[in-house]
Amino acid sequence: MQVAGVGFDAVTEDxxxxxxxxxxxxxxxxxxxxxxxxxxxxxxxxPALKDLVRTADLVVADGMPLVWAARLLGTPLPERVTGADLIWSLSKLAARHGWPVYLLGGPPGAPQKAARELTSCYPRLRICGVHAPPYCFDATPEGGDRVRRAVIAARPRLVFVGLGFPRQDRLIADLREELPETWFLGCGAAIAFAAGTVPRAPVWMRRIGLEWAFRLGGEPARLARRYLVDDLPFAVRLLGRCLVTRLRRM
Incomplete structure (x- = not known):
């Protein structure tokens, strides 16, 4: 189904x-x-970023405004599915089957801490590699190659990449060619959340679509422009258009 020009898969986390x-x-x-x-x-x-999303094998909505928009359009998504939740449920899956996992991204030390938290919860989980590359690691071909070679050498079956969109998704698209039997999750801040280095909003705030407000309160200098100047007007316009579409169909 199409929401905000993006095609989503109507699936639950399970x-x-x-x-x-x-x-x-x-x-x-x-x-x-x-x-x-x-x-x-x-x-x-x-268009290049839209194509990067479109060509993914699974596209799930990590944002309550997108869930609300789908409802207004009469094509509801079953639930919000976030990278911050999938990193746990997919790690549980990997632990059950013995599939090795690689953690890539987050602040310095975060993937190591996340690995400890995940293996504490799932003792059978195999972490085959962790790495927090510097922010501009891909500014040179050599820097990007080093990161790719490290992941490929580890031979993971699941890779959680928390480098932010679109950097993480471009890297994943490259790695898919080298690791055709591996699943990749572009998970943004999920590694930092799992590590505990960045706090996550309480469940009640997530449920009512206020996780962004919690994050803004914790990192106002970094997130104010993104959330208040760029994203909030876009979300309001999106929901307004969806409401108008719904009323016209009535």
């Missing part, structure tokens, strides 16, 4: 996990993109 499990068992890899309002806004003005 259905994503089941899909990935079946594909991994069959020796097939893939990639998951979790668009939020910010990603949809970027994709709306850049």
């Amino acid at each position: 259905e994503v996990v089941d899909w990935v499990a079946a594909e991994l068992a069959a020796g097939r890899g893939g990639r998951i993109v979790t668009p939020n309002v910010d990603i949809c806004r970027a994709a709306a003005v850049d």
Whole structure:
């Protein structure tokens, strides 16, 4: 179904996990993109970014405004599915089957801390590599190659990439060619959340679509422009257009 010009798969988190499990068992890899309002806004003005999302194997809505918009259009998504939740449910899956996992991204030390938290929760989980590359690691071909070679050498079956859109998704698209039997999740801040280095909003705030406000309160200097100047007007316009479409159909 189409929301904000992006095609979403109408699946629950459990259905994503089941899909990935079946594909991994069959020796097939893939990639998951979790668009939020910010990603949809970027994709709306850049055809290359829109194509980066469109070509993913699974596209799930990480943002309550997108869930609300789908409801207004009469094509509801079953639930919000976030990278911050999938990193746990997919790690549980990997632990159950013995599939090795690689953590790539987050602030310095975050993937190591996230690995400890995940293995504490799932003792059978195999972490085959962790790395927090510097912000501009891909500014040179050599820097990007070093990161790619490290992931490829580890031979993971699941890779969580928390480098932010579109950097993480471009890297994943490159790695897919080298690791065709591996599943990749572009998960943004999920590694930092799992590590505990960045706090996540309480469940009640997530449910009513206020996770962005919690994050803004924690990092106002970094997120104010993105949330208040760029994303909030886009979300308001999106919901307004969807409401008008719904009323015209009545």
